[in-house]
Amino acid sequence: MGITSTAMAATLALTGVAAISAFNPEGPPLGHTGGFGEPTCITCHEGSDLNAFGGRLTIEGLPNEYVQGERYLLTVLLEAEETDLAGFQLAVRYGTGGEEGLNAGEIHPIDDRVSISISTKGVQYAHQTRQGSSMSAPDSTSWSMQWIAPSTGNSVVFHVAANSGNGDNSPLSDLVYTADLSVDAGPSPLGWRIVLFSALPLLLLMALWISRSSADRQVPS
Numbered sequence: 001m002g003i004t005s006t007a008m009a010a011t012l013a014l015t016g017v018a019a020i021s022a023f024n025p026e027g028p029p030l031g032h033t034g035g036f037g038e039p040t041c042i043t044c045h046e047g048s049d050l051n052a053f054g055g056r057l058t059i060e061g062l063p064n065e066y067v068q069g070e071r072y073l074l075t076v077l078l079e080a081e082e083t084d085l086a087g088f089q090l091a092v093r094y095g096t097g098g099e100e101g102l103n104a105g106e107i108h109p110i111d112d113r114v115s116i117s118i119s120t121k122g123v124q125y126a127h128q129t130r131q132g133s134s135m136s137a138p139d140s141t142s143w144s145m146q147w148i149a150p151s152t153g154n155s156v157v158f159h160v161a162a163n164s165g166n167g168d169n170s171p172l173s174d175l176v177y178t179a180d181l182s183v184d185a186g187p188s189p190l191g192w193r194i195v196l197f198s199a200l201p202l203l204l205l206m207a208l209w210i211s212r213s214s215a216d217r218q219v220p221s
Helices: 002-022 189-218
Strands: 055-060 071-080 085-094 106-109 114-118 124-128 140-148 156-165 175-185
Touching: 055 156, 055 175, 071 085, 071 156, 071 175, 085 140, 106 114, 106 124, 114 140, 124 140
Parallel strands: none
Antiparallel strands: 055 071, 071 140, 085 124, 085 156, 106 140, 114 124, 156 175
16 A cells, blocks of 8 residues: 555646646747757657647748848748647747857847746846747747847848647647748848948039039030
C-alpha cells in the first residue's frame, strides 16, 4: 500500500510538473524563436514534428523593403486546427553586416495580447500575454504589434515561433510552427533629401536663366 501510494504521489508530482511546464501563459523563455542558433518551443512541447502538416505561421504587414524609421503594423498569424491555447515569440535582428544578430528597430505592443521582454544582449522579444494565449478565432489566432524600422540600412530578419496547444495540460501532442523572413532596406529618405538640396542651387540658376531669357524675348526691337 505504501509503495502504491508513493508511486501515485510520484506520478501526480510528475504530472504537475508537466502541467506547469507545458505552457507559459506569460510568454516562453527568451531565445526560443529558432533564429541565430536558438531553439524553438518544440524543446518543451514534444511529440510532433516541427511545422507539421495541418497548420502554418505567417507574419502579415511586412514591406518588400523597409523605410528607415518608418512604422509598420505587423500581425503574427497562427492557423492550426484543434488549438485550445496558443503562444508565440518573435525577434527582429540584423541579418548582415557588423551588427548581424543584434536587435533591429523597435517593437511596441498595441493591445494587451502582446508584451515585450528584453534579453541581456539587448534583443527585444515580442510574445503573448496571458490574455493573448486565448484564441482570437476558431482554428486560428493572431497577435499584432508595431515595428519601427531601424535607422541604418542593413537587411533585417524576422524569426518567429508559435505553439498550438491542445489544452490537455501536458507538453505532448502540441504543434510548433516557425517562420523566418528577411526584409532589405529601401533607399534612405535622408539620401534623397541630400540629393535634392545639392541640386537646389542648380535648379534655381536654371529657373533664373529661363526667366531672363523669357524677359529678353519680350523686349521690343
